[in-house]
Amino acid sequence: xxxxxxxxxxxxxxxxxxxxxxxxxxxxxxxxxxxxxxxxxxxxxxxxxxxxxxxxxxxxxxxxxxxxxxxxxxxxxxxxxxxxxxxxxxxxxxxxxxxxxxxxxxxxxxxxxxxxxxxxxxxxxxxxxxxxxxxxxxxxxxxxxxxxxxxxxxxxxxxxxxxxxxxxxxxxxxxxxxxxxxxxxxxxxxxxxxxxxxxxxxxxxxxxxxxxxxxxxxxxxxxxxxxxxxxxxxxxxxxx
Amino acid sequence: xxxxxxxxxxxxxxxxxxxxxxxxxxxxxxxxxxxxxxxxxxxxxxxxxxxxxxxxxxxxxxxxxxxxxxxxxxxxxxxxxxxxxxxxxxxxxxxxxxxxxxxxxxxxxxxxxxxxxxxxxxxxxxxxxxxxxxxxxxxxxxxxxxxxxxxxxxxxxxxxxxxxxxxxxxxxxxxxxxxxxxxxxxxxxxxxxxxxxxxxxxxxxxxxxxxxxxxxxxxxx
Amino acid sequence: xxxxxxxxxxxxxxxxxxxxxxxxxxxxxxxxxxxxxxxxxxxxxxxxxxxxxxxxxxxxxxxxxxxxxxxxxxxxxxxxxxxxxxxxxxxxxxxxxxxxxxxxxxxxxxxxxxxxxxxxxxxxxxxxxxxxxxxxxxxxxxxxxxxxxxxxxxxxxxxxxxxxxxxxxxxxxxxxxxxxxxxxxxxxxxxxxxxxxxxxxxxxxxxxxxxxxxxx
Numbered sequence: 136x137x138x139x140x141x142x143x144x145x146x147x148x149x150x151x152x153x154x155x156x157x158x159x160x161x162x163x164x165x166x167x168x169x170x171x172x173x174x175x176x177x178x179x180x181x182x183x184x185x186x187x188x189x190x191x192x193x194x195x196x197x198x199x200x201x202x203x204x205x206x207x208x209x210x211x212x213x214x215x216x217x218x219x220x221x222x223x224x225x226x227x228x229x230x231x232x233x234x235x236x237x238x239x240x241x242x243x244x245x246x247x248x249x250x251x252x253x254x255x256x257x258x259x260x261x262x263x264x265x266x267x268x269x270x271x272x273x274x275x276x277x278x279x280x281x282x283x284x285x286x287x288x289x290x291x292x293x294x295x296x297x298x299x300x301x302x303x304x305x306x307x308x309x310x311x312x313x314x315x316x317x318x319x320x321x322x323x324x325x326x327x328x329x330x331x332x333x334x335x336x337x338x339x340x341x342x343x344x345x346x347x348x349x350x351x352x353x354x355x356x357x358x359x360x361x362x363x364x365x366x367x368x369x370x371x372x373x374x375x
Numbered sequence: 376x377x378x379x380x381x382x383x384x385x386x387x388x389x390x391x392x393x394x395x396x397x398x399x400x401x402x403x404x405x406x407x408x409x410x411x412x413x414x415x416x417x418x419x420x421x422x423x424x425x426x427x428x429x430x431x432x433x434x435x436x437x438x439x440x441x442x443x444x445x446x447x448x449x450x451x452x453x454x455x456x457x458x459x460x461x462x463x464x465x466x467x468x469x470x471x472x473x474x475x476x477x478x479x480x481x482x483x484x485x486x487x488x489x490x491x492x493x494x495x496x497x498x499x500x501x502x503x504x505x506x507x508x509x510x511x512x513x514x515x516x517x518x519x520x521x522x523x524x525x526x527x528x529x530x531x532x533x534x535x536x537x538x539x540x541x542x543x544x545x546x547x548x549x550x551x552x553x554x555x556x557x558x559x560x561x562x563x564x565x566x567x568x569x570x571x572x573x574x575x576x577x578x579x580x581x582x583x584x585x586x587x588x589x590x591x592x593x594x595x596x
Numbered sequence: 597x598x599x600x601x602x603x604x605x606x607x608x609x610x611x612x613x614x615x616x617x618x619x620x621x622x623x624x625x626x627x628x629x630x631x632x633x634x635x636x637x638x639x640x641x642x643x644x645x646x647x648x649x650x651x652x653x654x655x656x657x658x659x660x661x662x663x664x665x666x667x668x669x670x671x672x673x674x675x676x677x678x679x680x681x682x683x684x685x686x687x688x689x690x691x692x693x694x695x696x697x698x699x700x701x702x703x704x705x706x707x708x709x710x711x712x713x714x715x716x717x718x719x720x721x722x723x724x725x726x727x728x729x730x731x732x733x734x735x736x737x738x739x740x741x742x743x744x745x746x747x748x749x750x751x752x753x754x755x756x757x758x759x760x761x762x763x764x765x766x767x768x769x770x771x772x773x774x775x776x777x778x779x780x781x782x783x784x785x786x787x788x789x790x791x792x793x794x795x796x797x798x799x800x801x802x803x804x805x806x807x808x809x810x811x812x
Contacts, residue, residue: 183502185498185501185502207501208501208504208505208506209504211501211502211503211504212504214502215502216502218495218498218499220495222493222495222496222498222499224496224499224500224514225518225596226517226518226521226594226596235503235513236503236504236505239505239509239513240503240504240505240509241504268595268596270596281499284503285502285503288503288504438791439787439791442748442790442791442794442795442798443752443787443790443791443794444752444753444754444755444766444790445752446755446756446766447752447755447766447783447786447787447790450766450783451779451780451783451784451787454773454779454780454783455779455780455783457779458777458778458779458780459780532658536658536659536660536661537660539660539662539663540660540662540756542662543662543758543759551660551662551663564666564667564669564670565667565670565671565674568663568666568667568670569667571663572659572663572664572667575658575659575660575663576655576658576659579658579659580658
């Protein structure tokens with residue numbers, strides 16, 4: 136499980152995360168919603184150690200992420216992350232993009248990695264685009280490739296940082312479907328998202344972030360359907 | 376019209392020697408590029424570190440290479456090293472001078488190229504569990520190569536043209552050196568140097584064509 | 597402390613050489629800029645018709661400058677033209693600069709996007725008005741760094757005119773070295789002068805660029 140314990144994070148003088156505590160249990164899907172600048176994406180980047188924290192700690196399966204003796208490379212094998220900008224490696228084909236980390240980080244043989252990559256890519260619906268370069272794919276397809284690439288490492292946790300925010304509206308659906316499929320398969324997921332309806336459908340819990348803090352947290356029906364806090368209600372109204 | 380008779384046939388007999396000289400020219404330029412790229416890579420790393428001495432050396436090298444004439448750089452290596460007791464041949468001074476110059480310009484190109492590779496690529500690579508070294512080797516460097524390929528091939532053409540300066544420090548077996556030898560013996564300046572010019576032009580064009588071919592094969596995306 | 601044969605007179609001699617360097621650079625850049633502007637516009641606006649021009653200019657970029665000096669010098673004797681070595685230097689450097697500047701101007705003009713020019717023509721501006729008020733101002737901002745680099749490049753290439761007998765900075769330093777046999781010292785001083793000249797030009801250019809950017 137992921138334990139976020141009273142985490143504070145700032146960029147210079149700007150305090151972005153001001154004391155967030157959150158636990159994500161195995162098999163849970165937790166969605167984080169909130170306005171821009173509320174600290175949601177930053178928190179996600181802290182979970183896999185891409186960003187340092189100033190106070191508090193984050194533990195993944197008991198391992199403290201920001202401890203100086205922690206092997207971050209090892210830890211990151213267990214945590215998959217999908218960014219808003221898919222960050223495809225442009226000089227590798229779709230298949231090579233997905234095969235690279237299993238080969239070079241997990242040490243799998245070329246044949247093993249290829250079979251694994253083909254399986255993951257077919258799973259996300261890109262089975263016919265294996266030898267294509269990412270530059271030739273649509274945003275939605277590249278994002279699905281990014282998901283397959285993260286999944287190929289067999290992570291225990293998947294983090295999604297506004298995975299559909301940069302996509303054209305008609306391409307959002309295909310990525311959400313892929314994410315829904317993952318959730319139904321039982322993956323532990325933390326989603327930062329603007330897709331409120333999706334969050335309500337798919338999550339076990341929803342957290343509303345405001346000003347670097349968890350303002351309200353609970354079941355989807357509760358937080359989205361019947362929010363307790365006025366600010367939560369105001370936010371939900373503004374994005375309808 | 377002219378008070379001068381052109382003697383092309385006689386001068387064309389020098390072609391074999393000049394072609395041999397052209398080969399020396401090409402070899403020298405190629406060597407200077409290989410060393411230049413290696414040093415430029417080192418300089419780029421040095422300029423990105425936080426260590427002030429390394430940063431200073433890196434920046435200093437690039438600054439001097441780009442703000443002083445290449446002939447000056449060759450001169451100071453030839454005469455300067457000589458006065459310190461190290462005896463350098465003209466060829467070695469030429470090679471060292473061109474390499475010094477190449478390294479400086481290429482380091483600047485590499486730095487620009489590095490900036491052009493989005494650092495979100497490093498993020499994505501590290502998030503998959505790759506070490507910093509793996510991320511640089513497999514993700515950053517290939518993309519960097521594509522960006523700097525055109526400047527690299529340009530610099531190679533530059534290097535070939537720069538070898539002509541060897542004659543000023545006494546080099547006599549590169550293309551210009553050989554041409555000058557013939558010139559001094561026969562005073563047929565115009566004919567010999569025209570042939571040399573044609574040969575340089577052909578070499579330059581060959582390099583550009585080869586580079587374009589390589590780019591087409593290497594960068595299919 | 598440390599004695600040297602290098603005197604104040606020698607420094608003056610070097611500075612004189614530097615002055616020759618600057619003069620050569622100025623004339624060459626003048627010639628190169630005007631010709632380059634003309635050729636660059638031709639290349640950008642009439643790409644196919646000006647293709648032969650492109651080939652000719654390409655020759656000047658693919659042959660060593662040293663050889664260009666020698667060839668022009670010998671051509672001058674053959675044709676019987678009676679001009680000074682200094683003029684030869686300026687002309688050759690000027691043509692060389694023009695060959696490079698053509699490409700820079702072409703790049704700058706082409707960087708002004710078609711939609712923008714369509715917008716200006718739709719407002720009723722004539723071809724030349726569009727050129728004068730829209731294309732050229734924008735193109736010159738894009739071309740300026742390239743032009744500045746060319747100026748610095750030409751300044752360094754002036755060192756080659758020593759081969760045709762002009763006493764510019766590097767040749768001047770050689771003369772002194774022959775006399776006092778301290779190559780490292782003299783060359784370092786000459787190098788310093790080159791370095792300073794280069795930095796000054798670059799700094800002035802940066803200031804000009806910044807002033808342009810403020811007004812945008």
